Amino acid sequence: MIAQQRGAVMIMVLWTAVVMTILVTVLAANIRLSATTAFHNKAANQDYAAVMATMHKAEMELMMERMPVPVGQELALNEDGEFRIPAYRFNGQPLTLNYAADSNKVVRIYDHAGKINLNRLERSRLQLIIEKRLGDGFDPRQVQELLAAWDDWLDLNSLLTPGGAEDEYYESLETPYTARNAPEMDTVEELRLIRGFDQLFADVNLDAAFTIYGTGEAVNLNLATREAMMLLPGLDAELIEEIIAHREQTDFRAMREIGEIVPLEAMVELSPWLGFNTSSFYSVYAYPARDSSADQDTGRDSEPAANALPDDPVQQAYMQVMEVRSFNNRARIYQVNPYARLPDTTPARIDR
Template identity: 70%
Template sequence: MRSLRQRGAVLIMVLWTAVVLTVLVTVLATNIRLSATTAMHHKTGSQDLAAIMGALSRAEMELIMERMPVPVGQEMTLTETGEFRIPMYRFNGQSLQLNYTSDDNITIRVFDHAGKINLNRIPRERLQLLIEKQLGPSFDPRRVQELLAAWSDWTDLNSLLTPGGAEDDYYQSLDPPYTPRNTPDLDSVDEIRLIRGFDELFADVNLDAAFTVYGSAAAVNPNLATREALLLLPGVDEELVEQIFAYREQRDFRTIREIGEIVPLEKMVELSPWLGFNTSRYYSVYVHPAMEEQDSQAGTDNQESAEQRVQDNRAYMQLMEVVSAESRARVFKVNPYAVLPDVAPARAEDPLATGTSSIANN
């Protein structure tokens, strides 16, 4: 009996030992698998970061090259219709084909800030028009004046309260409290959300896509304008934005008269004071995976969903200034998770090709 008990005890010990060893082997295998997965993700992350940094460097080089003098005797590249396209107008958010070889899995988009509304150069009367359009056709004039007063108090050089405005007492009562700037220029477009009433006014607007605080120009270049900026301008609706995008996919706007070819006269009166044709030296460079563009080429059935993915994507963004061909770009802002502006292709046909321009309609 004693021998049987001893054998039973040994069997139990063997079974427990087997269980413990099984658990140890399972834990060890799990740790090894997790370590391998972590190492793979680390390697992939490093490769992705290297690809992004390389793409940003190539975009910077492209911008620097555009500042170089055109060699004497160089032939101009013409479109299929025989038109010369202004190279600097490529920097309007379209997917770029660079002079230097780039990664096929990476898309590079450059936005010239001449295509945005400059908050530091907007006159009071234009700001009022911007506010009125954003509030809608049934806006309250008193609300407009309150917003203008709040803007004035934020950007003036004193702490005196404008009637209907907001100064230190109001901002110190908030949670958390802060102090109004009391200087004319904003440091960033996000600062507009700190001004009383403006956070609500532009709650549904991608501020980085619509506005800028860089440069000296007050006008918006229609060849470079983002959808977000155009939609804020007086006289512009979604249909007109798509016609502008369709037009500039085929040719450049060079004069106000050419814009008038697709913009009805009554809207042109409101819109023309906002427009100009200068470029700037400030650019937002976005780098993101090219998957959605590959999908969009698979067929028209997938185009809408592909465009939606582009709009929903976030991208690595650098805001840079390129002054000349003799120096590197100066980087002002980096955002690894920036919201990509609306970069979908024109959702309308070329208005000149289809005869839907304002001139044709008149």
């Protein structure tokens, strides 16, 4: 009897020990998970704070650009002794700010004068873009249907243009919506809502190629993104790389300088699209640096192979679209995207 009691007590003790061990293990795991979560939350908050601080310094950089140049300040010169136009550095190259950002942060600023303005795009110019996207041997009827759908989307009525699309078509889709029926778009991604345009620009980073901000119609090749240049008549991939290689060393100041790179026949198509304007609208990207080539800070000294991958492996970044009109007023923020897709940041893909 005593032996049975002792056995029962031993079993209870063992079970108690097992239960306590399980409870301690679960509690330790919960504490570890909580500690890990707290650590990562702290790191994320610190990183967000650093990114926002970098954005504010980038805003200050844009405001300072509108200040009068101090007397005696030395201007940056190229190898030929010509001064570089400071405003043209906002073409997406990694920047060293006057108010230095965190050494672990990369800042890229894109002036919207380097993009095609959808809200200032004439129908005839849109037709040229459509034809280039469709490629040689395009069907003229398809071009006219796309133009009709564009007209119906932006006109002020619900009357159907022959070959176009109005509410009846859009409301029949799996996710129904109605046509804008207003002359200006609210976002560049709205372009994908127009019948046929999502397929037409399926592989295009629209935010990199287009803008809806500002009143300018011309595209400045000193500031232009690859995505925008790929849509311009007269330019092919090889010419685009030559243009980028040229502007990495010096600025385009006149059409004749562009004509030294672009053949005459292509220049006839291209020149009506071009200007040397800047804008007051910018897409500002900030993100933590990743491992990359040693020339990441300048973006000017690398010699990548023709098929080289981007020297910056980061493809997404925190982005703000801001308008900066003067040095004594803060920027006006129009758009915020914490996970924006970066434009193509690769240096010129040519052998030099």
